[in-house]
Amino acid sequence: MINLLSNDTIQKIAAGEVIERPASIVKELVENSIDAGAKNISVEIIDGGKSYIRVSDDGHGIKADDIELAFTRHATSKIKEFDDLYSSFSMGFRGEALASIIAVSKVTVKTKNIDEDLASHVEFDNNKMVENKSIAMNTGTSIEVFDLFKYIPVRQKFLSSDLSEANKITQLMYIFAIGNPHISFSYIRNNREVFKTSSKSTRDINYETMFGKDFIENSIDLSFESNHYKVKALVSNNKIYKGNRSMQFVYVNGRYIENKDIADSIERAYSNLIPSGRFPLYDIKIEVDPSLIDVNIHPNKQRIKFSYLDELTDILYKKIYDGLMEANLPKTIKKVEKEDSLISFYDLNQGDGYKRVLDAYKQPADVKDYQPKQSQPLENFFEEESKEDVDFEDLEHITWPNNVSEYESFEVYDNDTDSSEEENIQTSFDLEIEDIRAIIFNRYILIEDFENKNLKIVDINRAKQKLIYEATINNEENISQDLLKPIIVNLSNSELNIFEENKDLFNDLGYDIDLFDESSIAIRSIPYYFDQPSNIENFRSLLDDISSYEKDKKDKVLRSSIAMASSGTNNLSIGQAQVLIKELSKLDNPYTTENGQSIIYNLSRDEFINILNK
Template sequence: MFKRIKKLDEKITNKIAAGEVIERPASVVKELVENSIDADAKAITIEIKNAGKTYIRITDDGIGIYRDDIELAFERHATSKISSDRDIYNLNSLGFRGEALASIASVSNVEIITKTKDDEFGIRAEFRNGKIVYKNEVGCPVGTTIIIKDLFYNTPVRYKFLKSDATETNYISILVNKLALSHPEISFRYIINNKNIFTTPGNKDIYSAILSIYDKEIAKNLIEIYNKKDDVKLRGYISNINYSRGNRQMQSIFVNGRYIKSKIITKAIDEAYKTLLPLNKYPACFLYLDINPNMIDVNIHPAKTEIRFHNEEFIKNFISNTIKEKLLNTNLIPTIKMEKKSAKMDNNISELDKNITVKNKDINIEKVINDISKQLVIDTTNKDFSLKKNEYIVKEDKHLSKPKEYPLSNIDTYIKKAVNIRKKEKNTVLKESNLKYDGTFFDDLVIIGQLFSTYIICEKDEKMYIIDQHVAHERILYEKYLNSYLKSDIISQILLEPIIIELNYLDKEVIFQNMNIFENLGYKIDDFGYNTVILREVPVLFGTPVAKSFFLEILEKLSNNIKNNYELKEEKIIQTACKNAIKANDSLKFIEIDKLIKELQETKNPFTCPHGRPIIISISKSEIERKFLRT
């Protein structure tokens, strides 16, 4: 029997629509707080009990709702924020769909108390299943209080799929943190199970809001940023390289006061911190982007956390370059602090002083000094260190020598220029690479010597600096190789004996779908029958032919949706720099150390290696003296 088409009744359609807007208790909090913000509130209180499943209260001191509009406010697609379709593309409010209150009322019991400045009394109303069941006058201040009870009581399937109280509370807490940060001009108070979690001052200061919500460890590692170009303004705070997390939870992005999630901005942050932080570590960022509403589209999803930029490439480069320029002009050297001695330690030392007498014969001072001197190596054979740069004589060994060059005989036959480079992509990278550290840190830096044949010891401004020679040289080689790659075309070598590679069906499809990427990287590939390809030409990277291994690496990356020539080649550059850099336990002469420091000074980022590990750390004189109990 065929089923006839029929129109669903209002009760069913409301519950279906509620599923799009109200997914969990955090969704309710988001919609109600955004309504409070749009109502010009100066103070907002969020209170939850039992993870918001049984009780949510949002109180604000905004403009309130007119008594005659209360019932209409709970109708679907009823709103005061837009009046025509043109308003959708010029939004200055957080909400505009007119779905939130109707959706919430259809899956919970709602109580609302509201008053405008023009009314003598306020109005208290109750809703059940989306319908008003009680309405009366009540004495109350100007503003609105909405209480949500028994969420999803009439949709048991939805309630069943809610997570534990701890997890749902965490979702709400993360959201409230973002909402409070989105408007530092509003004072937010957050209460969980009758316990006050935080209160922000509402003084318009972003830093004060951050300090109210998060711990001091984050706040003390933040750097303020600001930049403006055309109709786009970026402000906020980013963490230095001393602070990072294993996830992106500490990254908050706001566009025109709206908390959003943006892959474009996330990628911009990643590019800015690339090679500054270790792999799988993420910085803290609180970014506020003010932009002309006509340049964005927020009408993508009912949750309104996703937006689309009209000029995504400009936004990405603008944010990435702003962050990177600020980082490179900030002291990126980690400071090592000694552990503070405890009162118990002081007492133990005092007791030792009283009860133990050390005789001179028990300690051979000369032997101790000699042992230390063996580790701290200073080459004083050449007393005149005023050599000009082109007079440096560095021994040609495996440590500082250039990588071997591949013999380019019969160049007309075996080598050709790959002309189909993606010029636009390379120009973008070159433009971004102009950002450089100003180099002032190295002024007046005094080289002391080498420690453990691994670390270089320097001194400046009552601080001791320890430089890891391997990662320092790795940074030097990485930028040298990268610069060489960016300034030259890809060179390919014709193989006298082509390489045949057997693949599975899916890998072969990936290759031919992305053939232009392989060609731009210097490969010439032909189909060689069933699940087989043949490599006739391969790229020459830094004087060494890169054949099958690099080809398979590229294939793997493409399978993981990395489709950028620069990213693919950069990983190989990092590997090559690491392989050819000076190693730990390599003894260096003073003149070699001096040359290494000067080359490090010329790099764009002398503070971290391409993998994000620190190159330089510092210990202050006061910290050392405190360790010797001199202070």
């Protein structure tokens, strides 16, 4: 039997395709405000937009006679016929947004057209108009949306957490604010202002609000054109980057788009200039004849087709690469007054954090009473990796003969144990410290297994990571070390919000951080395991990690933090490598890190010979 669906059912099905989540509503309403010529747009959400969304503007408003029609499917003021699709500069044009919103929630509309004396107050509930009256208000429109998917409860179950849904809206608001500097935006989340931009402010002030002060100080301004494209871009240099792509914005004729080919061409320009797994920040605005693009290939209109895509990707790569190279030319040295050097994690940790890891693993009580020694500050806090050897002299007393062939006479003494206790230490994974043959690439320890004719390869970074993790989780409280001088970190509004939402988590991980001013934080204590130079980007990476986790947040961020502390240059001697292997041997599972990465690799003699003979 074939049934003819009711109009209400048809509209709810169609609405489900347009309105996927709260961010979909915000997107549609803000785009309508932009198309209405608004100069000021305010967005407020509660509970990630699930229970309440309000979008207000000072645009030209909707005429009283057009309100009911405006909330009917396929009613639009943007186009009249099909050919208009390829010459339209408006944000939306299909006329489905408003009709879809009233089909899935309760909606209140207040609007006044510029040509009318009174405004209209209209309420929709369950896809029907339930109230329509005249009120007094300024020109513009305010739309409130209550209880998303109230009439499609099955859809509510598929929404993410309030935090996740709110983060999607926050990212969307950044897209609108950065792409429309001629409009003032205000974004309020759970009764708290997240950011506010002003069309009357300078470009740099608004960029500082959105991206943070460091971006302004480390950005490259570019303007160029080709046969079919005009491009204005502000891109980060190689001194600032993020752990994700959340601060990458591309606009075509004012519309935010996502295009993998464009993103790949831009990131290719940064190849070998920023660390692997890190991403540049940029705002790129492209102008092109509308007839050369197709914006009607996806419902959200964020994916478009280009007639001359290769031309665009080539010029983006070349100009950004050239800009980066020019920014990295040797600078003329000028004599300046000596300033106080910035403090690094290394000098504030006094070089013996690794000892505290091992001590914490063996005797947690001793670590609580540990008082770090004074040391001289490093010259540059922003240095990516340490060029200094890790000081293991405080860890173990090591003696070995001058002739490395005499491995049999090696003796390793532990400050906390006598030699008789040392004899009881067993290498449960069959790695004998006297069989260490070499350290290569400052990363791997090579150990020869004579009995099995194998070569064991130990990843130093992962071994340290495992030791630190085990030491940390085996202590009831996280041990911090106070910094001699607070580290001041400038953050964007988005990063500040992430920090404030997770301040307790940072405290639990061993950080002591508080707000320094309206755009920066002061780091006063750090976890004890930071024993080598770090940089501000590492902390930003932690913020990126936190924002992407919904479950097991503390453990995942702890792992990220420890991985950062464990990475870098490892200028170990053979004796120092012995200490590392000995401590690794005490673990129940020395073979993999806490997240399953291999620490020890096995290469048989036959496999080794086969590799050489290939």
